[in-house]
Amino acid sequence: MAGVALKLSAALRFVKLRSVSRPSCAPSPRFHTAGFHTGSAAMGATVEQFEQAKNKMSTLKNDPGNEAKLKIYALFKQASQGACSTPKPGMLDFVGKVKWDAWNSLGSISQDEARQQYCDFIGSLVAAEGGTSASLAAEPAGGGATYDTLLVTTEDKITTIKLNRPAKKNAITTEMYNDIIAALDQAAKDDSVITVITGAGDFYCSGNDLSNFTKIPEGGLQELAQSGGDLLRSYVKAYIDFPKPLVAVVNGPAVGISVTVMGLFDLVYATDRATFHTPFSQLGQSAEGCSSYTFPKIMGPAKASEMLLFNKKLSAEQACELGLVSEVFPDSSFQTEVWSRLKKYAQLPPNSLALSKQLIRSAEKQRLHDVNDAEVERLMERWTSDECFQAVMSFFQSKAKL
Numbered sequence: 001m002a003g004v005a006l007k008l009s010a011a012l013r014f015v016k017l018r019s020v021s022r023p024s025c026a027p028s029p030r031f032h033t034a035g036f037h038t039g040s041a042a043m044g045a046t047v048e049q050f051e052q053a054k055n056k057m058s059t060l061k062n063d064p065g066n067e068a069k070l071k072i073y074a075l076f077k078q079a080s081q082g083a084c085s086t087p088k089p090g091m092l093d094f095v096g097k098v099k100w101d102a103w104n105s106l107g108s109i110s111q112d113e114a115r116q117q118y119c120d121f122i123g124s125l126v127a128a129e130g131g132t133s134a135s136l137a138a139e140p141a142g143g144g145a146t147y148d149t150l151l152v153t154t155e156d157k158i159t160t161i162k163l164n165r166p167a168k169k170n171a172i173t174t175e176m177y178n179d180i181i182a183a184l185d186q187a188a189k190d191d192s193v194i195t196v197i198t199g200a201g202d203f204y205c206s207g208n209d210l211s212n213f214t215k216i217p218e219g220g221l222q223e224l225a226q227s228g229g230d231l232l233r234s235y236v237k238a239y240i241d242f243p244k245p246l247v248a249v250v251n252g253p254a255v256g257i258s259v260t261v262m263g264l265f266d267l268v269y270a271t272d273r274a275t276f277h278t279p280f281s282q283l284g285q286s287a288e289g290c291s292s293y294t295f296p297k298i299m300g301p302a303k304a305s306e307m308l309l310f311n312k313k314l315s316a317e318q319a320c321e322l323g324l325v326s327e328v329f330p331d332s333s334f335q336t337e338v339w340s341r342l343k344k345y346a347q348l349p350p351n352s353l354a355l356s357k358q359l360i361r362s363a364e365k366q367r368l369h370d371v372n373d374a375e376v377e378r379l380m381e382r383w384t385s386d387e388c389f390q391a392v393m394s395f396f397q398s399k400a401k402l
């Protein structure tokens with residue numbers, strides 16, 4: 001093992017030299033095509049910002065470590081060449097395989113997005129050394145608050161809240177719940193017309209971060225359940241009360257609470273790669289996000305029960321046929337088609353849109369709050385149950401065996 005570690009460490013120095021610092025790795029001509037969105041923070045960093053980030057990379061004083069270098073390598077490759085399509089190296093090519101795995105793990109994230117994440121990451125390394133990252137990352141247009149777990153931007157009258165923990169499939173931590181609540185609150189008050197929630201990387205969201213259950217406070221499980229319940233209630237409330245059109249841009253698979261709140265969105269656009277899964281009984285839990293009310297209403301009780309009781313995973317097409325999703329797009333043109341559509345919608349008169357949305361939802365609002373309360377109460381009991389404890393433990397044990 002030590003030999004492998006040494007080889008890897010040496011090879012990663014090579015990664016830095018070859019792929020990150022040297023001008024021979026300049027972006028491919030594809031960067032300069034008309035399809036590139038200069039200055040679009042929602043869609044990715046500009047070519048200039050990417051170039052600046054590359055230059056800054058070579059000025060770093062400290063070695064950022066193997067994990068960081070692999071991430072930089074992978075983002076650089078994705079940004080400059082797109083998704084990994086080279087053959088997987090053989091078992092004995094340790095270095096090639098680690099690099100390939102890192103690149104391949106980025107899945108089908110767009111070159112725009114990879115460029116943005118590259119800039120953000122280099123910016124954070126520079127900032128950690130005491131430099132300024134302001135000129136590297138695409139700044140949130142509109143000058144709003146910044147969050148560790150989200151990328152929030154306002155552009156073309158659209159506020160985009162991007163879940164930004166791609167390495168964890170955008171699983172929602174306690175911090176992230178609070179960040180999303182704050183970002184929704186901010187979006188409700190800003191001058192955007194439409195608000196979008198989407199995910200960074202190849203997943204939309206893998207639901208509640210199950211490690212939230214492993215951080216037991218001094219007051220024990222009861223206290224954990226109480227604080228988790230209060231947070232969940234506020235989180236779902238932020239969706240119920242959201243005053244403007246809310247759109248889910250479902251860029252990949254969605255699990256758990258990211259699916260259950262979909263009944264509270266006004267539009268759900270999905271790539272044909274997306275799936276919709278609510279494995280509550282598998283985890284000893286019960287439905288939330290008002291899905292115990294919205295799902296039977298949207299798709300009928302029989303289909304809702306397949307999802308909410310028996311963990312049936314839906315494809316994007318199935319979810320669309322059942323009315324949970326508004327429209328499905330081919331993955332290859334998903335981002336382009338969806339964003340051009342949303343930009344047009346955002347030109348519509350804002351007050352008319354907001355007031356119409358409120359009319360559609362107002363008859364239901366109190367009902368939704370009541371459902372939210374009832375679901376939270378049930379879940380607080382579930383979270384202290386043996387069934388839930390065992391299920392969460394077996395998730396982490398199965399990960400540990402890999």
Ligand code: COA
Nearest residue numbers: 167168169171206207208209210211255256257279280399
């Ligand atoms: N909570 C905590 N960590 C999660 C997570 C979650 N909900 N979803 C993914 N992760 C972590 C994994 O543990 C893994 O971490 P590691 O790299 O440190 O090992 C990382 O994210 C990548 O996930 P991985 O499982 O390796 O990717 P995959 O493509 O094989 O599978 C999922 C993705 C989402 C299908 C799988 O991770 C999963 O089933 N997650 C649990 C989903 C869930 O039950 N959510 C709660 C619903 S109520």
